[in-house]
Amino acid sequence: MNKVLRIDMENLSHKWENVKPEHQTYAGRAFTSITLSEEVDPTCHPLRAQNKIVVSPGLLAGTLAPSSGRMSVGAKSPLTGGIKEANAGGLTGTKLGSLGVRGIIIEGAPPDSEDWYSILVGKDKCEIIKTNDYAGLGLYELIGKIWKDYPTKPGIIGSGIAGQRLLKCAGVFGNNIENSDPGRYAGRGGLGAVFGSKRIVAIISDGTGGTRPAAKDQEKFDAARKVFVKSLNAHAVTGRLNDDKGEPFGGLKNYGTNVLLNILSEAGGLPTKGFSSGRFDKAAKISGEAVHDLVDRTKKKFGDKAEGKYAHSCHPGCVMACSNVVPYEDTGKMHVSPLEYESVWALGANLGISVLHDVAELNRLCNDLGLDTIEAGNTIAMFMEAGLIPYGDGPKSIELLKKAYDESSVEGKLVSSGTQTAGEALGVTRIPVVKGQALPAYDPRSIKGIGVTYATTPMGADHTAGYTVAAEILGIKGTVTDPRDLKKAELSQAFQATTAYIDSTGYCLFIAFCILDDDDGFNAMKDTVDSFLGQDIEVTSYGKDILRKEREFNKKAGFTEVDDRLPEFFRTEPLPPHNVVFDVPDEELDEVYKNM
Amino acid sequence: MLVNVKLYATLRKFAPDGVEIGEAFPIEIDKATIDGVLERLRIDKEQAKIIMVNGTRITRLDYALSPNDTIVIFPPVGGG
Ligand code: SF4
Numbered sequence: 225m226n227k228v229l230r231i232d233m234e235n236l237s238h239k240w241e242n243v244k245p246e247h248q249t250y251a252g253r254a255f256t257s258i259t260l261s262e263e264v265d266p267t268c269h270p271l272r273a274q275n276k277i278v279v280s281p282g283l284l285a286g287t288l289a290p291s292s293g294r295m296s297v298g299a300k301s302p303l304t305g306g307i308k309e310a311n312a313g314g315l316t317g318t319k320l321g322s323l324g325v326r327g328i329i330i331e332g333a334p335p336d337s338e339d340w341y342s343i344l345v346g347k348d349k350c351e352i353i354k355t356n357d358y359a360g361l362g363l364y365e366l367i368g369k370i371w372k373d374y375p376t377k378p379g380i381i382g383s384g385i386a387g388q389r390l391l392k393c394a395g396v397f398g399n400n401i402e403n404s405d406p407g408r409y410a411g412r413g414g415l416g417a418v419f420g421s422k423r424i425v426a427i428i429s430d431g432t433g434g435t436r437p438a439a440k441d442q443e444k445f446d447a448a449r450k451v452f453v454k455s456l457n458a459h460a461v462t463g464r465l466n467d468d469k470g471e472p473f474g475g476l477k478n479y480g481t482n483v484l485l486n487i488l489s490e491a492g493g494l495p496t497k498g499f500s501s502g503r504f505d506k507a508a509k510i511s512g513e514a515v516h517d518l519v520d521r522t523k524k525k526f527g528d529k530a531e532g533k534y535a536h537s538c539h540p541g542c543v544m545a546c547s548n549v550v551p552y553e554d555t556g557k558m559h560v561s562p563l564e565y566e567s568v569w570a571l572g573a574n575l576g577i578s579v580l581h582d583v584a585e586l587n588r589l590c591n592d593l594g595l596d597t598i599e600a601g602n603t604i605a606m607f608m609e610a611g612l613i614p615y616g617d618g619p620k621s622i623e624l625l626k627k628a629y630d631e632s633s634v635e636g637k638l639v640s641s642g643t644q645t646a647g648e649a650l651g652v653t654r655i656p657v658v659k660g661q662a663l664p665a666y667d668p669r670s671i672k673g674i675g676v677t678y679a680t681t682p683m684g685a686d687h688t689a690g691y692t693v694a695a696e697i698l699g700i701k702g703t704v705t706d707p708r709d710l711k712k713a714e715l716s717q718a719f720q721a722t723t724a725y726i727d728s729t730g731y732c733l734f735i736a737f738c739i740l741d742d743d744d745g746f747n748a749m750k751d752t753v754d755s756f757l758g759q760d761i762e763v764t765s766y767g768k769d770i771l772r773k774e775r776e777f778n779k780k781a782g783f784t785e786v787d788d789r790l791p792e793f794f795r796t797e798p799l800p801p802h803n804v805v806f807d808v809p810d811e812e813l814d815e816v817y818k819n820m
Numbered sequence: 821m822l823v824n825v826k827l828y829a830t831l832r833k834f835a836p837d838g839v840e841i842g843e844a845f846p847i848e849i850d851k852a853t854i855d856g857v858l859e860r861l862r863i864d865k866e867q868a869k870i871i872m873v874n875g876t877r878i879t880r881l882d883y884a885l886s887p888n889d890t891i892v893i894f895p896p897v898g899g900g
Pocket of ligand 1: 291313476536537538539542543544545546547732733734
C-alpha cells in the first residue's frame with residue numbers, strides 16, 4: 225500500500241498519510257507539481273519556511289519495467305520564482321518505490337537552527353537525525369561517509385556546499401549505483417538551496433525489506449514490459465551495444481547523450497562561446513565519440529584496472545544505459561561519472577573549452593560542490609562575457625569554480641548564484657535566461673521549436689520540458705504522431721504534454737526516441753502504465769492536466785505572458801553560420817498555453 | 821568528382837583508417853548524388869539517418885552534389 229511521508233522540519237516530526245483518493249494516479253512530476261499547487265502559497269519566499277520540498281518516485285519505480293526508476297523533486301524554485309520539477313536516476317527512486325513511498329513532503333524549517341539534519345527513510349520508518357558532521361563536506365566524501373554509516377547501500381539525495389549556503393546554482397545531488405559519484409542530479413532550478421533552507425543535507429533511503437510494487441493486472445504488465453524491452457533494444461538510438469557482427473549499434477550505449485555534440489555543431493545549433501556562434505570548430509575533441517575512444521584506449525592500456533565505461537546505467541534496471549564513467553587518460557582511474565551532453569556543452573563548447581580533461585574536471589567540481597552543471601557553465605560564461613576570464617581558458621575556469629568552496633570568497637558566491645545574478649552583477653547584457661534559468665545546449669535561433677519550449681514551459685528555459693529537437697534535428701518520427709507537420713507552437717505543446725506524462729511514470733525521457741518511432745514500443749509502454757494502475761490513462765490529457773496546474777501556480781506567483789519570452793539578443797543578433805534570429809512571433813508563443 | 825565526407829558515431833567504421841573524429845576525407849564519386857556517396861562508402865540507406873550538405877540538412881537521396889561539397893552523415897542518434 226502506498227504511503228505519503230510528511231515531515232515537519234519546524235518541530236522535527238513526521239507522519240505517514242494515505243495517498244489521497246484523487247491522487248491515486250499521481251507519481252513523479254504529477255505528484256510533486258499537483259501537491260505543490262495544492263499546498264504551497266505561490267507567493268512565498270522559496271528559501272523560507274513556507275516553501276515545501278516534494279520528492280516522488282515515478283509510478284513504476286521499483287518494478288521490472290525497463291528504465292523506469294526515475295525520481296522527481298519539486299518545490300517553488302529560488303532560481304525562477306515559479307514551480308519546479310527536476311528528475312534524476314540514481315538509487316533513491318527505486319528504493320522509495322520498493323518501500324511503497326509515493327511521496328515525501330517536507331515542510332517548515334527549524335527556527336534559528338545552527339544544526340544540520342538528514343532524514344532516514346526505511347520500511348515503515350522515518351528518523352530525522354542531527355548530522356552536523358555531514359554539512360560542509362564535498363559530496364564525493366559525503367556519499368562515502370554515508371555508506372560507511374549505513375552499510376545497506378542506501379540511495380542518497382540532498383544538498384552540497386552550494387545548497388547549504390542557499391545559492392541558486394545548487395542542484396539536488398544523487399549517488400549512483402556504485403556510490404562512486406554524486407553525479408545523478410535533479411539539477412535544475414536551484415532546488416538544492418531549498419534543501420539547505422530546511423537545514424537538510426541528505427535524504428537516505430534504505431530499501432531493506434522493500435518489495436517489488438505489484439501491478440493491478442500483473443500478467444498484462446509483465447507481457448507489456450517484455451515487449452517494451454524488445455522494442456528499446458532493437459532501436460538504433462536506445463538499443464543494444466553491438467550488432468550481430470560485434471560492431472557498435474546503439475547510439476546512447478556507445479556514445480552517451482554526448483553523441484549530440486557533433487551533430488548540433490554540424491547543424492549550426494550548438495551554442496558556442498556564450499551563444500555567439502552555432503558551431504564549435506573543436507567539438508569533436510570533447511564529443512561522445514572522443515569519450516568512447518578514451519575509454520577504449522585506457523581499457524587497452526590498463527586492462528582490469530581501467531575504470532572508464534560507456535553503456536553505464538544511472539539506475540538499476542535501465543536498459544538504455546546512456547551514462548558513462550570518464551577515466552583519467554594517464555591512470556585509467558575514474559575522473560567523473562557521468563559526463564553527459566548538457567554538461568559537456570555548458571562547461572565545454574559554451575566556454576570555448578576543448579580539452580576533455582578540463583571539461584571533466586569542471587564537471588567533477590560541480591558534482592562535488594552540489595552545483596547544476598548547466599547553470600554553473602552558463603554562470604562561468606558570464607565571467608568570460610565580462611572579460612574576467614578569456615573564452616577557452618580551462619585552467620582559469622577551474623580556478624574560478626574552486627573558489628566556490630571558500631565561504632568568504634565573493635567570486636565563489638557569485639559563480640554559485642546563477643547566470644542572471646552573475647551576469648547582472650558583472651555588467652553583462654547578453655544573459656541567456658528565461659524566467660531566471662539559463663538556457664541549455666540548443667540555440668533557439670536555429671532550432672526554433674526548442675526556443676518555443678524554453679520560452680513557454682513553466683519550468684524556465686529547459687530542453688527536457690518539450691524536446692522538439694527530436695523532431696527538428698534528429699528526425700525521430702513515427703506513425704503514432706508525426707510532429708514535424710505541426711507548427712512550432714503545436715509541436716512544443718505536444719512534446720510538453722507527453723513529457724509531463726513520461727516524467728510522472730518513472731520512465732526516462734529517452735524512451736521517447738523509441739516510442740515516437742515505433743508503435744509497438746509506444747503501445748507496450750502505455751500498457752505497462754495502464755495495467756499497473758488498472759485504468760486507462762490518456763497520455764496527452766494526463767500531461768496537460770499537470771501543465772495547467774503548473775501554469776496556474778506561476779500565474780499566482782506573478783508570471784504573465786511577458787515572462788514567456790526569450791532574451792532580446794536572440795531576436796536581434798544573427799547566429800552564425802546560418803545567420804538566423806529567433807523569429808517565432810509572440811502571438812505564436814502565447815498560443816502554446818492558450819489552447820491547452 | 822571529388823567531394824568531402826565526414827562520418828560520425830557508428831558510421832565512423834566506414835571512414836578510412838586513421839581519420840580523426842570530425843575530420844573530413846575526400847572521395848571520388850561517379851554518381852554525383854547522396855546515393856552515389858552512400859554506395860561508394862557501402863553505407864546502408866537505413867543507417868544514413870541525418871545528412872547535411874555544406875551545413876544544410878537535406879532529405880533527398882537524389883540530391884545533386886557539386887565538386888568539393890562537404891557531406892556529413894549521421895546514423896540515428898538521440899540524447900538530451
Ligand atoms: S537512458 Fe541514461 S539517463 Fe535515462 S535512465 Fe538510462 S542511464 Fe539514466
